[in-house]
Amino acid sequence: MHDPAELYVLTEDADGVPEGLPLVAGLTGFADAGSAVSQLNEFVHETLDGTLIASFDADELLDYRARRPVFTFDQDHISEVTPPRLSLHLMRDDLGQSFLFLSGFEPDFQWQRFTEALLGVARRFAVSSTTWVHAIPMPVPHTRPLQVTVSGNRADLIESLSVWRPVTQAPANVLHLFEHRLHEAADPVAGFVILVPHYLADTEFPDAAVTALSSISSATGLIFPTDRLREQGREFLLKVEEQVAGNHELSRLVGTLEERHDTYMEGNPLPSPLTDQDGQVPTADDLAAELEKFLATRRLDDDA
Structure with a gap:
């Protein structure tokens, strides 16, 4: 060497x-x-x-x-x-x-x-x-x-x-x-x-x-x-919430993730916070597709 x-x-x-x-x-x-x-x-x-x-x-x-x-x-x-x-x-x-x-x-x-x-x-x-x-x-x-x-x-x-x-x-x-x-x-x-x-x-x-x-x-x-970053984070999440609130399917998918996250954090003996008892991870294809609209809008806002 x-x-x-x-x-x-x-x-x-x-x-x-x-x-x-x-x-x-x-x-x-x-x-x-x-x-x-x-x-x-x-x-x-x-x-x-x-x-x-x-x-x-x-x-x-x-x-x-x-x-x-x-x-x-x-x-x-x-x-x-x-x-x-x-x-x-x-x-x-x-x-x-x-x-x-x-x-x-x-x-x-x-x-x-x-x-x-x-x-x-x-x-x-x-x-x-x-x-x-x-x-x-x-x-x-x-x-x-x-x-x-x-x-x-x-x-x-x-x-x-x-x-x-x-x-x-x-x-x-x-x-x-x-x-x-x-x-x-x-x-x-x-x-x-x-x-x-x-x-x-x-x-x-x-x-x-x-x-x-x-x-x-x-x-x-x-x-x-970190005050500036935290404020940017709040603004970012508000825009995400707007997208999720306007779509029932997105809300359901996020709700599923929340339930599994909370169950894990409460001490339920799951193998990880990411899966259910059957080891299945919920699909996020629909969520990702909808959020593409939000991301494109955010990029346009940043360029303006």
């Missing part, structure tokens, strides 16, 4: 980073239901003060044909090409507390080497804990608070916040590998999986970002100014 440290370049500001800060991570590119991670990254960089600490080599890690850079055409010439970025920043929360934030694209290549590079970064800055988030689509109702599944070795977080604890296999995120290595080393780590209503998975669902930030706060004590 080539030297993992060659995958990234530290900036001059890296020397001034204090040891013992928490590391927070969210990488896009896989199962980002509700655009939870995308919104998290945008929120942190646009809302909080930060300093670039390290940049990772996209030419080594990225499949450009799968995630092509965006270019700007200005009348008769290319004025700008914006490549995807994967970077580490020193950030400050709403109270001025410092933390390290890893954001950007999930690598397509060299996962083992990239993980070794992250482990090296964690050792260099003596991070106190690692917290990362991602989101997956699940048959749960939008009328209930978003829930999370917690992995890692933070028993306090798992006991207090993890509502669904399956034994299953699923496609991995590169941060699953990083978490696994941290767990083996007994370094504090928590991964939060946000369970997003499957019929809203392709939208930019503000509550998914709020849940991501709340989860990070629970793990780290960091404070984020």
